[in-house]
Amino acid sequence: MHVETPVARATTSPARLRQALDTDLSGPGRGVRSRLAAAVREAVRNGRLAPGTRLPSSRRLAVDLGVARNTVADAYGDLVAEGWLTARRGSATRVTDSMPTRPAQVLSAATPPGEPCYDLIPGNPDLTSFPRAAWLKATRRALATAPGDAFGYGDPRGRPELRAALADHLARFRGVYASPEHMLICAGVSHGLRILGGVLAGRAARSVAVESYGPESHRESLAAAGLRTLPLPLDAHGTDPVPPDHADAVLLTPAHQFPVGTTLRSDRRTAVVDWAGRTGGLVVEDDYDGELGFDHQAVGALQGLAPDRVVYLGTASQTLAPGLRLAWMVLPPRLLEEAVAAKGRIDSCEVLTQLTMAEFITSGAYGRHVRAVRRRYRARRNSLVAALAQHAPKVRVAGTAAGLHTLLGLPSGTEQQVLRSASRQGVSVAGLSQYRHEHSRHVMADALVVGYGAPSPTVWPQALSALMRILP
Template sequence: MTGVDLHLDVRGPGVLAGLTDALRDAVRTGRLTPGTRLPSSRNLAVDLGVARNTVVAAYAELIEEGWLTARQGAGTQVADACQPVVEPQPPVSKPAYEDRPLYDLRPGWPDVSSFPRAEWIKATRRAVEQASSVAFSEQALTGRIELRRALSDYLARARGVYSAPERIVISSGASHGLALLAAALRTRRVDTVAVEAYGLPLHRELFARVGLRTPPLPMDQHGARTDRLAGHGAVLLTPAHQFPTGAALDPQRRSTVVDWARSTGGLVIEDDYDGEFRYDRKPVGALQGLDPEHVVYLGTASKAIAPGLRLGWMVVPEGLIGDINRVIGGLSVTGTVEQLAMAELLDSGAYDRHVRVMRARYRQRRDELVTMLASRNESVRLPGIAAGLHALVELPWDTEEATVKSAAARRLAVHGLDEFRHPAVPRDRHALVVGFGTPSPSGWPSALNALRRVLPS
């Protein structure tokens, strides 16, 4: 069984004319590029259900016209001289900076140039060699048991999460996990999920898609006001390192939100998006450890390794597992090989080693950012920089919009705080949200210098 597959739409009053036209059109439009070897006349005749003589005649005509060539031992090929006809395209307007800016300081992204390629290849090889054949044919709705076991050990050790493997659900990222939770909450007749006054608009949109309202919780330097949860059915928090302000949720407020959940039957959704990265403080344990029956823990490999892996996880209260299974709907969450490789990375200790390396690198960048800003203004305030991959750079009143526009004109990608403000919250702060994790090591000095040039005096 040799040859290549070739799709042809044979139309017209005669089979020979239709086949000839279809082949000619495939070359003219570029579907068959110069040098492409065509199926043998015998194979193509079988594939199309036509006589072999018809294919031979069509090939001969196109060879004579110069569209095809035939050489002994090389078969029939598209002639090298044939170039596809390209239809003219209307001009496309370019944004202020192109899709790939010269300098990228957007928050929420790690340094993907530091992806642990060698360790990932080793982990993938070991995982595939050791996996049974069944691993490639069957997959539990909640993900591979190998990864859920590895995460159970890691999260308990590193984040203080009570995470029995049966409570862990593998997702294709934090957003996918939130979408599953939103659907599960809707089936439970929950109609509101309180959110922090500043946060990712995408998270609010995910809840809104299933009809959930997202009233904002007021915030201050101690995090969200968890004493304002009366009347809500659930709340989404980033307690270890609030996004984007950087505040850690005050211990008293952590207790308050757990007490609220216990007394009302409410659900706390904890997004621990960059909990592994801390610098000047002791690790802040996960809120989930205070009450595993009322807190859902969300984690992801996006910040520690790379968002392209599409690997996330939820640690779910026992009473919610059935609802999550129903809303998953029988669809697998992410590839088996990726899950097995991630499990191997965790079990071997390679994940911990990578996190430690990146933690040191990001801390150095954070320190260099602080030094640069202090050299411009000794009184500059940078709240929430003891952890995470971004810093909040507070600006003089009413200069945020102009600063973001100035950065865009210089092809520096950076976000203003207002992009993360809940629509119902009055604008009371002006700042840039600077992601110092995004640039590659070689690109970081230039990005830092570009930021220095656009900041107001």
């Protein structure tokens, strides 16, 4: 792959800089500042401006371009704030030293102008790691052995083969007390929450306590059933999970809180189970990434403490792919009939995927796949932490023990600025503030919620470099 020769580290003249920028910036008019900044970014990306390159003074470049000095100074200032350039009082402005460069051809030609190039949204897995060959093999075996009635309307709980396979798997790897008869297959966690919302509404429930920071889609699923969500308190140890006695249920992500990343302490796990026993309330456990623990033996599911009071929700979205639309609920026996009624009297989840997933689990292929992606994501987590230590040592890192995301604490008042910088540089990333419940009394410090799962292995190094450039 051809890469143009980088500009030397010696002082770059305005003429050489214009050659490296490869665009016409001369003449008056609006937009010179933004065009200059964009051209410098692209020249650094493509290697035409090497790390450490010394740029001409704002005065010299302004004279060469025929624009006001402030226009150039402001463009330089923007690039310094974004991390592309460095400038110290009494010293020259330079391209950030050790700034990674990449050839322009790395980005797909199909990416529309202005669209994000790097997906660092939390919760998205690397879709290129989907085990196509193993999944195809499982599909063939599932089709060859499926009974004829498998392709009828079916049990609304889902295929018995999958429920049996999941019950065994969850008992062994997540400590879930699961009977296949009390399991319900659903098309994603949001679908499961809509089903539960129907169950609670049918019991005249009015409110569900939720974590102060969490997915808005979960709150919307409950609101669609007419349920009010009540934000739980938050302190230095994470969520205080015990809701007020008038709440009818509580929704938690105890193994790896989304998006903050904390693990619910043992005393708080016991306390919320005691609340359910005392009040008759229901605990809903979203174990969205419970199988992706890195640094220690994974914390077992909360459901194992009180199977008659906890609904367990699991999903294949992060370990395999969200496009499978495959999730599951383990229900207390007293809720099963109502959950089936809320789902519908026929199985609404695609049968072949269920049969394939059952074969994938029982053959051991799923376990092997989970171990492989866990190693891959752990390596990405490690490279992210190492890059932060080198390039952004002031950024606070939290929530790294599991899953596909981590929390990066930012200096106060900088979250929106960093998000704007990310947008300009084609980095799709989330700010912590977007997950806050609108009625929460607790406001956490500025932070980014960074997902490191989605980029393919070839794109991940460039995505990581781009992330480093937007951080203060």
